[in-house]
Amino acid sequence: MKTAVVASQKGGVGKTTLALNLAFSLARASFRVVLIDADPQGAVGHSLQGVRQSAGLYGLLRETTTIDEALLRTRVNELGIVPVGNVPPERAHEFANQLADGAALGDLCRRLESAYDLVLIDTPSGFGGATLGALRAAKYVLSPLQAEPVALKTLPQLLALLGALRAEGVDIELAAIVLCMLQQRNAESLAVAEEVWTRMPRELVVETTIPRDTTVLAASAAGVPLGLLSRLRPPPLALVFDQLALELAPRLGLTSEGDDGPVGLFA
Ligand SMILES: Nc1ncnc2c1ncn2[C@@H]1O[C@H](COP(=O)(O)OP(=O)(O)OP(=O)(O)O)[C@@H](O)[C@H]1O
Numbered sequence: 001m002k003t004a005v006v007a008s009q010k011g012g013v014g015k016t017t018l019a020l021n022l023a024f025s026l027a028r029a030s031f032r033v034v035l036i037d038a039d040p041q042g043a044v045g046h047s048l049q050g051v052r053q054s055a056g057l058y059g060l061l062r063e064t065t066t067i068d069e070a071l072l073r074t075r076v077n078e079l080g081i082v083p084v085g086n087v088p089p090e091r092a093h094e095f096a097n098q099l100a101d102g103a104a105l106g107d108l109c110r111r112l113e114s115a116y117d118l119v120l121i122d123t124p125s126g127f128g129g130a131t132l133g134a135l136r137a138a139k140y141v142l143s144p145l146q147a148e149p150v151a152l153k154t155l156p157q158l159l160a161l162l163g164a165l166r167a168e169g170v171d172i173e174l175a176a177i178v179l180c181m182l183q184q185r186n187a188e189s190l191a192v193a194e195e196v197w198t199r200m201p202r203e204l205v206v207e208t209t210i211p212r213d214t215t216v217l218a219a220s221a222a223g224v225p226l227g228l229l230s231r232l233r234p235p236p237l238a239l240v241f242d243q244l245a246l247e248l249a250p251r252l253g254l255t256s257e258g259d260d261g262p263v264g265l266f267a
């Protein structure tokens with residue numbers, strides 16, 4: 001089983017949108033994925049209709065919930081969700097401190113190992129305890145980079161943190177930077193993309209970019225992943241996440257069974 005964290009220092013850059021829709025697309029591509037929300041704001045649960053926030057990671061930490069109660073099964077057999085649970089605001093700091101050494105999340109990942117191919121952890125912005133714990137427990141990091149000028153300035157901080165964790169002996173690797181909220185018709189947004197493509201090592205930046213698109217808001221208002229926004233006609237952005245999932249799978253060490261190669265049209 002593989003473990004990955006979606007993290008960024010800057011807030012509101014598209015972490016939760018990436019984590020949820022990537023988890024959905026990977027599951028649709030037959031990888032067994034569990035998405036864990038480690039953000040006390042509970043953004044994963046808030047983005048989905050019908051999530052019982054009462055169970056979840058917080059209950060597991062306090063040992064008031066069993067893993068069977070905390071892990072929600074979904075319409076897609078391959079996708080499970082562990083919401084964060086109801087973290088009282090005055091306990092958010094304590095919650096983050098409890099996660100910081102990575103032991104609790106590492107233990108949870110091990111308990112999910114036999115049933116899942118990937119554990120994907122969504123984290124709050126910044127490098128507080130929950131994010132540090134997720135980075136200590138996981139092997140790979142995915143970082144969304146909002147295609148806006150200030151976003152680029154925060155990337156060195158993430159790279160410095162990963163360097164510091166590795167110096168501590170943590171086995172963590174930046175698997176990919178994903179350009180999010182790209183505005184194809186906006187010169188500043190395109191200039192940021194250009195800078196990322198030219199200045200960052202090629203192997204770090206994935207080809208698939210996530211455009212700024214109002215269907216994200218529609219999916220969030222409906223409380224569904226983009227791929228379930230319409231039964232008959234999923235929005236083009238859902239297909240972008242499918243494409244991203246295929247591009248990221250090998251970077252996360254996920255491999256599909258069987259031969260990959262051309263298939264003749266005539267049997
Ligand atoms: N590609 C997109 N196009 C348009 N809006 C988007 C896109 N991605 C995310 N959004 C919107 O931007 C806002 C922030 O997105 P999201 O919650 O995914 O970011 P985040 O990095 O998880 O935020 P936080 O740091 O608070 O956890 C949300 O309102 C979301 O609906």
Ligand SMILES: [Mg+2]
Pocket residue numbers: 015016017039043123124
């Ligand atoms: Mg979020």
